[in-house]
Amino acid sequence: MKKLSKMFMALTFVGALLAGCGSNNAAPAPAQQPATSTPAATPATPDASKPAAETTSSEPITAVGSTALQPLVEQTAKDFMAKNQGVQIQVQGGGSGTGLSQVASGAATIGNSDIYAEEKKGIPANELVDHKVAVVGMAAAVSPKVKVDNLTKQQLIDIFTGKITNWKEVGGDDMKITLVNRPKSSGTRATFSKFALDGKEEAEGITEDSSGTVRKIIAETPGAIGYLALSYFNDSVKALKLDGVEANAENIISNKYPVWAYEHMYTKGEATGSAKAFLEFILTDEVQKKTVTELGFLPITDMKVERDVEGKVTQK
Numbered sequence: 001m002k003k004l005s006k007m008f009m010a011l012t013f014v015g016a017l018l019a020g021c022g023s024n025n026a027a028p029a030p031a032q033q034p035a036t037s038t039p040a041a042t043p044a045t046p047d048a049s050k051p052a053a054e055t056t057s058s059e060p061i062t063a064v065g066s067t068a069l070q071p072l073v074e075q076t077a078k079d080f081m082a083k084n085q086g087v088q089i090q091v092q093g094g095g096s097g098t099g100l101s102q103v104a105s106g107a108a109t110i111g112n113s114d115i116y117a118e119e120k121k122g123i124p125a126n127e128l129v130d131h132k133v134a135v136v137g138m139a140a141a142v143s144p145k146v147k148v149d150n151l152t153k154q155q156l157i158d159i160f161t162g163k164i165t166n167w168k169e170v171g172g173d174d175m176k177i178t179l180v181n182r183p184k185s186s187g188t189r190a191t192f193s194k195f196a197l198d199g200k201e202e203a204e205g206i207t208e209d210s211s212g213t214v215r216k217i218i219a220e221t222p223g224a225i226g227y228l229a230l231s232y233f234n235d236s237v238k239a240l241k242l243d244g245v246e247a248n249a250e251n252i253i254s255n256k257y258p259v260w261a262y263e264h265m266y267t268k269g270e271a272t273g274s275a276k277a278f279l280e281f282i283l284t285d286e287v288q289k290k291t292v293t294e295l296g297f298l299p300i301t302d303m304k305v306e307r308d309v310e311g312k313v314t315q316k
Contacts, residue, residue, distance in 0.1 A: 060088040061275050065099015065112030067211040068136055068188050068229035069263045072295050073112060079291070080281050087274050095209050096120070096187025103266050104128060109275050111266040114187025114229075116309040129270055133282045134263040134297040137230040138192050139239040139247040141218050146225070148172040150241040156196060159225060162203030167223060179205025180217050180226030191261040192227045194311065196242065231296035249298055255305045255313050262307075263297065 063073050070093050077089040094102075096113035100123045103111030111117075114136065117125035140156060142148070148170055151159070158164040159177060168174045181202050182189035186209060193199060206224075208214050211232045218224045219236035230247060233239055239247050242259065251257035271279050281287060288299040307313045 059273060060090060061110065061278060062090045062092070062102075062108045063110040063112055063265070064092045064094055064102045064108040065110075066096045066114050066187050066263070067093040067209065068114050068138075068231065069112045069134075069265075070211075071231055072134060072263070072292065072297055073265070075291055075295065076282050076287055077278070079287070080278050083281075084274070084277070087278075089274075089278065093210060095183060095185040096190070097185030100128075100266065103268055106268060109267065110279075113264045113266060114261045115190045116262075116264065117266055118309045119190065127268055128266045129268075131265045131267065131271070131279050131282075132262045132300055133265050133279070134288075134292050134300060135252065135260055135303055136263055136297050137247045137249075137252045137257065137260045138188060138196075138227055139230060139233070139242070139259065140196070140225060141215070141228045141233065141237045141239060142225045143219055143222065144236075144238045145222060146172060146175070146238070148240065149238075150244055152243055153196065153198070156240075156242065157198060157200050160197055160202045161200050175223040178221050178224040179203060180214055180221070180224050181205045181207045182214070182227075183207055183209050185209070187261065188227065188229060192259060195259045196227070229296070233296070249302070252298060253302050253304050255307075260298075262300075 063077070070091060074091045077091055081087050081089060096115050097120055099108065099111035099113050100117055100120050101111075102108035104123055104127065111128070113120075117123045117128050117130065140151065146167060148167060151170060155164065155170050159170070160179065162179075164170060165177050166174065167177060179202070181204075188211065189202075193202065206217060206221075208217060211228055214226050215228060215232050215234075215237055218226050228237065230239070241247070242257065245251055245257045247257050247259065252260045265279060265282070267275060267279075270276075283300075288301065292299050304316055305313050306316055
């Protein structure tokens, strides 16, 4: 009996040893994560002063057209790119007609224009989306040497249609008048012709598209007269009053001075990605209340009137 008992104990001991060896060969259980593991990163709070990162992309933006609007778009583009690394915005002039045709054909992301797309023949306005970003006044510009400060609308019409050819006919010195015009693709020309010249056809003169070049020619040519957006006036040229009314912000927002235009930035269809974010940035207070006014434009929100594509003005 004792032998059986001893044999049973021996077998039990061997079984235990074998079980222990088998447990060492089994796959170990997954390790438990420490209680102090690093938590998932919390998304940063977006900066309200700039568009959200996911709204931008690396696809370049091209903004082409109005040279009157160009200084505002260039400065705003610089500020936007500084806030959004990786975004590229190329700004070019060429005139409103060029901007509209370029965006309509898909050659540009944004078409900058001083006129409504509906005003330009051959432009499929129904395919474009209008983004009004500012208002700009325009005025007849002369050299400070011209001793005339005010013209009636009829005098202005007679000068630009070639009926009046000497400054002495409107109270100035005996000096030949030299006209400096814009090409027919120019939105500045379209606006000035419509609201300052009652749509009359301009006589032949020096023709230049770039507002900067027009200013230089007027400043350096005795007796020259042209027209510029107020954002281009400096000490080298003088803005003439129209019927005794000065071209300034106070008179423009009430339409007392009638030669002004919306600054449009058109996209083909709804804007997306970086272009959408850029256009939204231009309408922020940071741009409207600072950059827009510093460069001689008027914020959209300051206007007390609205004007449609037909030129009809209504009070807000």
